[in-house]
Amino acid sequence: MLVAPSLLSCDFADIKNEIKTVSSADMIHLDVMDGHFVPNISIGIPVVASIRKATDMVLDCHLMISDPEKYIPQFAKAGADIITFHAEATDDCDKLIDLIIECGAKPSVSIKPNTPAEAVFPYLDKLYMVLVMTVEPGFGGQKMIDACLDKVRAIKNEIKSRGLETVIQADGGINDATLLATVESGVDVAVLGSAVFAQSDRNAYIEKIQKM
Ligand code: DX5
Ligand code: ZN
Numbered sequence: 030m031l032v033a034p035s036l037l038s039c040d041f042a043d044i045k046n047e048i049k050t051v052s053s054a055d056m057i058h059l060d061v062m063d064g065h066f067v068p069n070i071s072i073g074i075p076v077v078a079s080i081r082k083a084t085d086m087v088l089d090c091h092l093m094i095s096d097p098e099k100y101i102p103q104f105a106k107a108g109a110d111i112i113t114f115h116a117e118a119t120d121d122c123d124k125l126i127d128l129i130i131e132c133g134a135k136p137s138v139s140i141k142p143n144t145p146a147e148a149v150f151p152y153l154d155k156l157y158m159v160l161v162m163t164v165e166p167g168f169g170g171q172k173m174i175d176a177c178l179d180k181v182r183a184i185k186n187e188i189k190s191r192g193l194e195t196v197i198q199a200d201g202g203i204n205d206a207t208l209l210a211t212v213e214s215g216v217d218v219a220v221l222g223s224a225v226f227a228q229s230d231r232n233a234y235i236e237k238i239q240k241m
Pocket of ligand 2: 035058059060091200220
């Protein structure tokens with residue numbers, strides 16, 4: 030299992046050092062919220078650019094924003110390696126996937142809990158990753174909606190049956206109580222915010238999950 034700590038739960042005044050405490054992770058998950066697509070505001074382009082200067086780790090940018098096409102080039106330029114937009118935020122996923130590739134990043138699409146798994150099927154062959162939200166996006170520390178793991182299974186089956194290598198990421202409510210079910214559903218990359226940053230030894234916790 031790959032692990033992507035979400036900096037949403039870190040101390041933003043000390044980001045550089047907080048990143049060092051999760052350096053054994055496979056990528057850093059950056060939650061971008063605009064107060065419109067989701068009812069919360071978090072970080073934006075200048076913060077991603079600063080984080081890019083502070084680390085060589087893979088930056089996985091989760092855009093929970095309206096009009097993602099307006100901002101994708103700027104996030105790519107700021108140094109995002111993987112860019113995830115929400116299927117619910119556009120009526121032309123194909124165009125956004127092409128734009129992300131054109132900008133030199135890896136494309137990924139996310140679906141909220143009420144969006145069916147089939148919504149991503151048409152794009153699987155072009156996508157590096159699918160992000161299945163396991164909570165309603167907007168806030169860390171929520172309880173996982175278990176039914177979302179059924180969508181992971183459905184997407185995994187589709188990926189396998191078509192012989193693709195698309196990676197599945199799950200995000201929201203992943204902790205000791207839900208980790209095993211998450212692994213068993215076929216998730217390749219687990220995003221953990223509050224569960225990781227609550228640990229006294231975060232790297233050791235991450236390494237434990239990587240062995241699952
Ligand atoms: C929620 C964000 C998540 C969040 C996860 O909208 O996309 O990445 O930080 O936090 P936890 O792991 O606490 O649910
Ligand atoms: Zn996220």
